[in-house]
Amino acid sequence: MKKAIIPILIVVGVVLFGSAGAFAFNVTQLPPSQSTPGESFTYPSLSLSSSSITQGKVLFDENCASCHGVEANGATGLAPPLLGVGPATIDFWVSTGRMPLEQSAIQPNVHPDRFTRSQTLDIVKYVSSLDARAGPPIPVVNTKRGNLAQGANIFALNCAGCHVITGVGDALADSTFAPSLALANPTLIGEAVRTGPGNMPIFDTTQITPAQLNSLARYVTYLTKRPQDAGGAGLGHVGPVAEGFVALFFGVGILMLVAYWIGDRTPDPRIEEHNE
Amino acid sequence: MSDPRYADRTSRPKTVERTIAVCFTVSLLSTVGFAATYWQTGPDMLLGVFFAMIFLGMGVGVIAWGKYLMPQGPFVEERHPLTTTEEDKQEFAEAFGRGADSIKRRKLLGKLFVAVNGVFAIALIIPLRSLLGAKTPGSELYHTNFGKGTRLVTVNGEPVTLAALDVGGAQTVFPEGYVGSATGQTILIRPQTTPLVTKPGRETWSPAGYLAFSKVCTHAGCPVGLYLQEFKELLCPCHQSVFDVSTGATQVFGPAPRPLPQLPLAVNSQGYLVSQHDYDEPIGPGFWSRGALWNGHNS
Numbered sequence: 001m002k003k004a005i006i007p008i009l010i011v012v013g014v015v016l017f018g019s020a021g022a023f024a025f026n027v028t029q030l031p032p033s034q035s036t037p038g039e040s041f042t043y044p045s046l047s048l049s050s051s052s053i054t055q056g057k058v059l060f061d062e063n064c065a066s067c068h069g070v071e072a073n074g075a076t077g078l079a080p081p082l083l084g085v086g087p088a089t090i091d092f093w094v095s096t097g098r099m100p101l102e103q104s105a106i107q108p109n110v111h112p113d114r115f116t117r118s119q120t121l122d123i124v125k126y127v128s129s130l131d132a133r134a135g136p137p138i139p140v141v142n143t144k145r146g147n148l149a150q151g152a153n154i155f156a157l158n159c160a161g162c163h164v165i166t167g168v169g170d171a172l173a174d175s176t177f178a179p180s181l182a183l184a185n186p187t188l189i190g191e192a193v194r195t196g197p198g199n200m201p202i203f204d205t206t207q208i209t210p211a212q213l214n215s216l217a218r219y220v221t222y223l224t225k226r227p228q229d230a231g232g233a234g235l236g237h238v239g240p241v242a243e244g245f246v247a248l249f250f251g252v253g254i255l256m257l258v259a260y261w262i263g264d265r266t267p268d269p270r271i272e273e274h275n276e
Numbered sequence: 277m278s279d280p281r282y283a284d285r286t287s288r289p290k291t292v293e294r295t296i297a298v299c300f301t302v303s304l305l306s307t308v309g310f311a312a313t314y315w316q317t318g319p320d321m322l323l324g325v326f327f328a329m330i331f332l333g334m335g336v337g338v339i340a341w342g343k344y345l346m347p348q349g350p351f352v353e354e355r356h357p358l359t360t361t362e363e364d365k366q367e368f369a370e371a372f373g374r375g376a377d378s379i380k381r382r383k384l385l386g387k388l389f390v391a392v393n394g395v396f397a398i399a400l401i402i403p404l405r406s407l408l409g410a411k412t413p414g415s416e417l418y419h420t421n422f423g424k425g426t427r428l429v430t431v432n433g434e435p436v437t438l439a440a441l442d443v444g445g446a447q448t449v450f451p452e453g454y455v456g457s458a459t460g461q462t463i464l465i466r467p468q469t470t471p472l473v474t475k476p477g478r479e480t481w482s483p484a485g486y487l488a489f490s491k492v493c494t495h496a497g498c499p500v501g502l503y504l505q506e507f508k509e510l511l512c513p514c515h516q517s518v519f520d521v522s523t524g525a526t527q528v529f530g531p532a533p534r535p536l537p538q539l540p541l542a543v544n545s546q547g548y549l550v551s552q553h554d555y556d557e558p559i560g561p562g563f564w565s566r567g568a569l570w571n572g573h574n575s
Contacts, residue, residue, distance in 0.1 A: 157431065157448075161501040161513060172504060173511045173518040173529060199504035201446035201465075206439065232321075262339050 010257050056126025059119055063100045072130050082127050085195075086135015090124045092191035096183070106175045107198060110183060139190035143218035145211070151219025154212055158203065159220075166237035167223045172199065182224050186217040281351065286344040293345065296337045303333030417566070418558045420459045420490075421451040422539060422551040428464060428488070429455060436549045438484055441466040446503035448491060451551070459559060461491040462539055463501060464549070467508050467521060474524035474538060481540040486549060488539035489525045492560040493517060495532040510536065533562065 061070060067079035074081030082090065093099040097111030115123070124138070156165065162178035164170050169180040176199055181189075190213055196202035208216065226234060235242040286292050306329035313322050379386055428436045428449040436449055443466055451460045468485040481487075489510065491499045498514035509528070510519040517530030525536035537559050540552035558566055 170513075172502065173509055173516065174504070174507055176504065176507075196444045196505055199506040201503050201505045202442045202444040204442045204445060207441070207445065207447060262343070 010261055013257050014254055052122055053126050053129055055119070056122035056124070059115070059123050060126050064123070067101070072127055083131040084133030084135050085127075086133075087124045087128050087138045088136040088191040089195040089197070090127050091120060091138050092188060092195060092197055094123055095120045096188060098197075107177065110179065112183060136191075136194045138187065139194055139210070139213065141186035141190040141217045142214050143186050143221055144214075146214035146216070146218030148215070148218055148222060150212065151215035151217070151222075154208065154216045155219050155223075158208070159216075162200070164239075166239075167220060168237045181220050184220055184224065186221060189213075189217040189220050281349050282347045284345055285348050289345060292340060296340050296345075299333045299337030299340070301333075303330050303337065306330045306333060417563055420554055420559060421454040421457055422460060422462075422554045423451075424551075424553050425542075425544060426551045427452040427544070428462070428541075428549045428551070431455060436464065437547050438486075438543055438549065440464070440549070441486070443468055443485070444505040446505070448499075448501065449488065459492065461499060462488050463491045463503065463510065464488045465503055465505075465510075465521060467505070472522065474522060478524065478538065478540070480542070481538060481552070483541055483543045483549070486541055487521060488541055488551075489519070489521075489536040490539070490555060490559040491536075493532055494527075494534040494536060494561060495530070497561050500536060 060072070064072075064082075068074055068082050069079075072082040093108075094115060095117075097114045098108035100114070101108055102111065128135070155167075159167075162170065162172060163181055164178075167181040169178045171177050178200075184192075191197075192200060193203045193208055193213060193216070194205075226237075235246060284292075306326045310323060310326035310330060313319075313326060429452045430436060431448060431450070433452075433455050435452065436447070441447060441464065446463060446465045449462050449464045450457055451462075454460045465487050466485050467487065470485055471479070472482045472485055472487060473479050474482070474487065489500070491501060493500050493512045493514065495512065495515055495517050498512050500510050500512045500517070500519065502511040502513055503509075504511060508521040510521060510525060511517070512519075512530065512532065515531050517532035518528050519525040519532070519536050520528045524538055527533070527535060537555040537557050539555055542550050542552045544550045
């Protein structure tokens with residue numbers, strides 16, 4: 001009677017192991033809807049000519065002026081001046097939803113659906129009109145012209161130190177972090193490279209040429225489609241620690257249960273006789 | 277079959293037999309499925325699943341068969357005697373004796389052979405001498421390939437000009453001719469456009485706001501390549517040592533024991549960034565004789 005319980009226990013154990021693994025897999029996965037750029041991230045036109053300065057002023061006064069000031073010259077200890085920073089900087093911060101700032105924090109977070117594309121460009125145009133200095137323009141990035149292998153090389157050399165080689169980002173110093181690149185699209189990648197938002201270094205056109213930027217953006221957009229997941233769960237792409245944990249805990253655990261089933265002791269009739 | 281040792285382990289042999297049959301059938305069908313998937317160039321995942329089912333079905337079936345449907349024993353097999361027979365011993369002694377007699381007859385060769393081996397054993401002591409008097413690294417640990425007027429080059433070997441970086445930029449550089457050099461790897465940053473005096477005595481080290489620090493962490497030698505341009509800090513990815521650039525890469529967090537050595541920069545007549553001289557202290561992690569000797573190796 002007692003013996004019949006053991007196989008059941010083993011089956012239950014395997015199921016428990018499996019479901020715990022599935023749970024761990026779920027909590028470490030990015031939601032699938034976020035791994036591809038959403039509708040608000042498509043860039044039909046990079047031209048600012050169609051956007052309206054007046055519309056931009058209204059939006060700026062409503063959403064930005066309370067911190068950056070109506071003349072966009074900033075406020076000490078609160079917000080930096082925006083005069084002369086250039087269209088790429090404004091576009092990056094607004095279209096990723098980092099601005100307007102949701103709450104005061106060391107590092108703003110991404111909120112991708114604040115404004116429509118044309119509203120964002122209105123704000124960009126208005127702020128750019130306030131100062132004669134040009135600043136980096138919104139870069140034109142064409143991933144079709146990029147070379148994937150060259151992009152991977154540039155990414156490994158310049159980006160992987162902080163964003164890690166899988167592009168999922170990592171913690172840095174002083175409560176800051178390198179964000180995941182899952183939401184990045186080619187234009188945002190270009191803007192980040194050229195303007196160095198927050199603590200990211202600036203890479204100008206001598207360091208990463210426009211052609212290299214095409215390659216880099218092609219690689220990053222390729223990376224965010226998770227090509228390395230063809231064989232199964234990515235486990236959050238945080239590397240060998242998570243993978244080793246799964247291999248040791250779940251893999252070896254299940255193997256131990258199987259070994260227990262295979263190798264249990266043959267009952268010795270002599271001992272049973274003795275016990276009776 | 278009344279002997280309990282030959283009885284099936286299970287009380288329901290029919291059920292077990294059917295289960296095993298199912299296992300083998302699954303294995304069989306999976307083999308067909310695998311072949312078909314391979315033939316049709318189906319998804320890799322499906323190939324893997326079929327492959328797993330082939331061996332899982334086979335394995336579970338065979339083990340269940342052996343475990344539940346085979347005689348369980350115990351069966352006793354007596355061990356054969358372990359001693360060698362008298363005939364074998366005698367035969368060996370004769371064979372050995374024939375060879376030994378033959379050797380004993382040639383006394384000179386025998387003695388020479390012993391001598392050769394003895395001398396060789398003594399010769400083995402000679403390599404010990406090399407171990408004891410091993411060549412020390414000398415002054416290698418105190419120097420990099422930067423010297424007076426050495427141009428800074430990128431990883432592609434291109435010399436770095438004053439226009440190389442915007443404010444907030446960062447780039448890994450090497451001494452010219454030594455791209456990829458482990459000791460020469462240096463992080464070039466530009467926090468501002470005007471000279472930035474990180475420490476007294478370093479007034480001329482930062483033309484146009486360019487600063488260069490050894491990229492080899494003073495803790496464990498990892499490349500300190502993470503530049504936080506807003507906070508003007510360098511971060512080591514291995515153990516999170518943080519270095520404050522403005523004060524000469526002094527360590528503000530983490531296990532690093534010393535600041536990163538700073539490379540004195542200058543601009544040559546062609547507008548290229550060059551080093552004024554080598555680092556004025558050994559780069560990288562500490563070593564035994566570091567404190568005692570390095571002053572004498574200042575350039």
